[in-house]
Each structure stands twice: as structure tokens, then as C-alpha cells.
Amino acid sequence: MLQIDGIAMRFKEKQVITNASLTLQPGEVAHISGANGSGKSTLFKIIVGLLVPTAGSVVKGDADVFGALIENPGFFEFETLARNLKFLAELRGTYNLPWVKELSQILRLDLDNKDKMGKFSVGMRQKAGIIQAVMEDQSIILLDEPTRGLDEPSLAGFSDLIAKLADQGKSVLIASHDIIPSVQYQRMYLLEDGLLVASNEN
Numbered sequence: 001m002l003q004i005d006g007i008a009m010r011f012k013e014k015q016v017i018t019n020a021s022l023t024l025q026p027g028e029v030a031h032i033s034g035a036n037g038s039g040k041s042t043l044f045k046i047i048v049g050l051l052v053p054t055a056g057s058v059v060k061g062d063a064d065v066f067g068a069l070i071e072n073p074g075f076f077e078f079e080t081l082a083r084n085l086k087f088l089a090e091l092r093g094t095y096n097l098p099w100v101k102e103l104s105q106i107l108r109l110d111l112d113n114k115d116k117m118g119k120f121s122v123g124m125r126q127k128a129g130i131i132q133a134v135m136e137d138q139s140i141i142l143l144d145e146p147t148r149g150l151d152e153p154s155l156a157g158f159s160d161l162i163a164k165l166a167d168q169g170k171s172v173l174i175a176s177h178d179i180i181p182s183v184q185y186q187r188m189y190l191l192e193d194g195l196l197v198a199s200n201e202n
């Protein structure tokens with residue numbers, strides 16, 4: 001469960017977010033749309049604790065763990081995909097190879113690719129970023145522009161993955177300019193002029 005209440009954020013004299021509140025239950029998938037610079041990434045950074053808001057609160061369940069893809073995910077550029085994912089998950093002792101293999105198949109990313117990640121395309125990196133956000137059984141998943149650079153078959157895989165995560169009881173929050181077709185959202189929000197408002201575009 002995720003509950004954010006009355007979030008406001010100001011950078012010096014620039015008020016980016018005035019009031020953002022939302023609640024996300026287990027198994028719920030929500031979407032936040034908003035123009036470039038409307039504050040979507042800022043809100044995600046506040047939710048995961050990378051930024052401290054000017055006002056408001058973020059509450060999650062004690063057992064909840066965040067998984068996030070925000071802006072450009074960091075990887076060891078001179079290592080392969082498989083070694084990067086293994087290293088990241090082993091930091092917390094959560095490496096689950098069968099699940100990582102399944103995720104790679106769903107998103108059409110070759111886990112056996114011997115290239116260093118520095119050579120990966122935008123879409124390939126994005127897929128790797130999605131995998132790291134969900135591979136450790138994280139219960140609250142935040143994906144910022146997750147489909148950037150994904151081709152059509154991979155987009156279909158992405159929506160299958162979101163449905164699977166929801167079935168597993170994960171809470172998923174996706175931010176993007178456009179609504180990603182074929183993903184089933186329970187809640188839709190628009191971040192505009194600093195306010196997060198429920199929208200009914202779906």
C-alpha cells in the first residue's frame with residue numbers, strides 16, 4: 001500500500017508541485033500523465049525518498065519495498081546484462097534467476113547477450129531498467145517513461161508484464177506523456193500546473 005498526501009515541492013523560487021495525493025492498493029495499476037516538466041519524475045523521486053518534499057507525506061506498508069525506474073538507470077557499462085542484474089540483486093540477496101529469465105523473455109531482451117551494457121541501445125537499456133525494478137519481488141513499482149524506445153512486440157510484452165505484476169498483488173505506478181495502450185489502469189491521474197488530479201481518459 002502506498003499513500004501520498006499533500007505533496008508539494010519547490011526548487012528555490014520554482015514551485016513544481018503544489019498538491020499531490022494518491023493511494024495505491026496492492027494489485028492496483030495507476031497512470032500519471034503530464035507535459036514535459038510537469039513534475040512526474042520529481043514526484044517519483046519524492047516517493048522513493050531521493051528528494052525531500054517541501055510539504056506532505058509518503059507512507060508505505062512496513063513490508064513494502066520500492067522498485068523504480070526513474071530517468072536513466074545506472075549500470076556497470078563494462079559488464080554484461082546478466083552480470084549487472086546478478087550483481088544488483090545479490091546486494092540484497094534476492095537474485096532469482098528463473099524470474100530474471102522470464103522477465104527477459106517477456107520483454108524480448110537477450111539475457112545471454114555478451115555485449116557490454118555500454119553498447120546497449122536506448123530500448124535495450126530501458127528493458128534492463130524495467131527488469132531491475134521488478135526482479136527482486138518489489139511490492140511498489142514506479143516506472144517513469146518505461147516504454148521509451150520499446151518496439152511494438154516489446155510493448156505488448158510490457159503490458160503482459162504489468163498485468164502479471166498486478167496479478168501478483170504488486171502496486172504499479174507508471175508515468176508517461178502518453179497513455180500506454182493495452183495496459184489496464186485502475187486509476188488515471190494528470191499532473192498539471194502543480195496539481196495531481198484524477199482524470200478519466202481511459
Ligand SMILES: Nc1ncnc2c1ncn2[C@@H]1O[C@H](COP(=O)(O)OP(=O)(O)OP(=O)(O)O)[C@@H](O)[C@H]1O
Binds near residue numbers: 016
Ligand atoms: N534538482 C532540481 N533543481 C531544480 N529544478 C528542478 C530539479 N529537478 C527538477 N527540476 C524542475 O522541476 C520541473 C519538473 O521536472 P521533472 O523532471 O519532474 O518533470 P517531468 O514531468 O518528469 O518531465 P519529462 O516529462 O520531461 O520527463 C522542471 O521544470 C525541472 O526543471
